[in-house]
Amino acid sequence: MAMEALVNGHSSPNRDGNPKSERLQIVNDEKRFTPELSAQIERWGLRDVGFDYNVVAVFGSQSTGKSTLLNRLFGTTFDVMNESNRQQTTKGIWMCRGQGMNVMVMDVEGTDGRERGEDQDFERKSALFSLASSEVLIINLWEHQVGLYQGANMGLLKTVFEVNLGLFGKRTLDVTTGRTLLLFVIRDHLGVTPLSNLSRTLQADVTKIWDSISKPEDLQDRKLEDYFDLAFTTLPHKILTADKFEEGVADLRKRFTDKENPDFVFKPIYHKRIPADGVAHYMEGIWEQVQSNKDLDLPTQQELLAQFRCDEIANVALEQFSIQARSQKRPIEIGNVVDGLGAMMRSWKDQALTQFDREASRYHKGVYHKKRNDLTGQLNSILSPLFLGQLKNIHKSVLIKFKEELRDGVRGDNYNYGEVVSQARERLEKRFQEAVLEVRKVREDSDSEEQWSWREEEELLRAEVEAVATQMRSDETKKMLNQSERNIRKGISDPVELYLTEAKPDMWDKVLTLFQGTLEKAESTYISKAKSFDCTDAENTLALAVLRRRAWLALRSKIDEQIADTALIGKLRARFEDKFRYDENGVPRVWKPGDDIDSAFRQARDDTLELISLYASITPKDPSISFTLPSEPVSSSSDEDEFDFSSTLHVLSPTKAADITTRFRRDADAFFVEAKRSTVSSVAQIPVWMYAVLVVLGWNEAMAILFNPLYFVLVIGALSVMYIIFQLNLSGPLYQVTITVTDEIRRQITKRLREHFSEPALAAPNSNSRDKDIKEEDFVQ
């Protein structure tokens, strides 16, 4: 079996297939420590037992039944020398778990195991290693070796004590921890010499050895008892008194298993206080120190171990934690508010720290606390971006909601803007605070306030809310101004059109009175509404100035529309027609040859021309009604065109007035010509006396018809036809036909006559002579 172990390097499979009874060569022939121990401890099921385990090792000469003893005491599976070939079996250091007990048992290569002349370094080192790493060191020896200084390896013990003191002896003495029990097991005890005698001899030998070792300067006064407790027991001969041997073993076993036994050996003071999951690393460290023979304090070794293990434990916890945190990274990055993130983060953190505490708290306290702080820092630094991202997303989402609420709130006409804003703001604050409270669940009492501060985000949010409210207020003001402007336009439109069409001398008085009344109404409506806006006085003054100007411009555009060329010419023509073609009673005039068309024309034309100067500028008759506006810009930021109020009072430029005058005169002249023609056409009718002349001149011809039989028959025929027509009631239609035909003939004649008479008059229009009297002869020609 020893050969099998060597071939396999460090490990040896168990015989019964149970991993718990597997044994492992932890230090091999080449003095190398196995990297497998940690995994093996896990397979033994001891990794998570914390401090609930013990370590025992054996020390003694080769082939003194060490392996046999261990297997009996602990149910281990160490190789035992075959009786027939009696060769050394145990090489290096082996470890096995005690059956049914949390004990790591080390079987150490026997002393004197190496050939003479061979490097005896190994036995010294393995003895040192067992002494430093186990709680109980069984020193196995035959009864006959007691008192034999050399035979009982006392020489080796001396060296081991010496080096042990040099390497590990500098710790501060503490009677409650860090001690080792040296349990002397005297084999093949015949019973002749009682145990008490043997113990005394051994005690004396060991003390002598201790006294004889050369101690470092500062450890001169250290005693054996400062580091070791001694215990002694015997076992009868295994072969000669097999039964007694078994009894002895069973009794001895109780000292390792029965905590109630007064001689129970695994006392807490012997425990090295290394958590089971750190044993492998700790032992490897001790082996390295033993190997290199460097001066080292065990406490320092324990601190190093604690650092190593705490880092390892923290990394495992951190890995799991990172996976959890990563799951919410993306949603936060794309702007989602993750529900319950605060509680989630807190639980990840708690899990990680609990996991860390469970294993790491068993290690050196100082190191553990430091590493826990480091881990907490790392956890927080992973959570911090999530926390800040969540805050930013909360900020965004509550702001969007705020804007929506404002938009909905100002829909329709019946709302109080100030209330809408303050209510929306209140709801936003509440939502933000609630969300912040949730995400801040991540904070632990020990964390600083700044670590999970939301103040900066809150300030940013407030500033943005203010900006939104201000923007909204300005939009609302604009909306209201537009509404007021529309109302003013509507209010003045019809009356202004009427006043300008009537064009009475007090036209502008009426227009301005109406305008000012409408404007005042609009201003007071604005002021009453603006109260709910929390606008400043300056903002109100500015808005009113804008309103006045826009109202004035609205009036001006209405006036412009009414005074546009075509509209103005229409108005002038209407006024002229009214004066020229109708008399003072509003009855249309029919010009007769004797009528004074010229002066009527002049009167009407001059009256109408006066209107042009009335329209030309907005000048009320009553100066108290006049309206004025400042010409400077309403606000420094506005990019409006330059506004010159006084120029807006001039409706018609002189050039335009002259142009309109000319065009009107042309129209008026046409009316005049038409009037003149109407008199000529009435003169062109055939006078009544002409018919008398015709009767006188046609008398003879009528008589001739009466007295001529042929004509007479024709007349009778004609009368008969007329009678028939009359009888058949055809006179009406016939009359209509006759009238139509006659009218057409007359129209044609009149047209021809007019064409004939009008040609010379149209051929000689002369605008320069319009002011002169126009003689009737000109037209007759």
Ligand SMILES: Nc1nc2c(ncn2[C@@H]2O[C@H](COP(=O)(O)OP(=O)(O)OP(=O)(O)O)[C@@H](O)[C@H]2O)c(=O)[nH]1
């Ligand atoms: N006389 C006697 N022989 C024993 C006793 N226990 C074991 N043996 C025998 O001694 C021989 C050596 O036993 P091991 O248990 O292999 O001894 P060991 O000290 O582990 O040997 P190494 O590992 O080679 O150093 C075996 O043949 C055992 O049967 C005992 O109490 N008395």
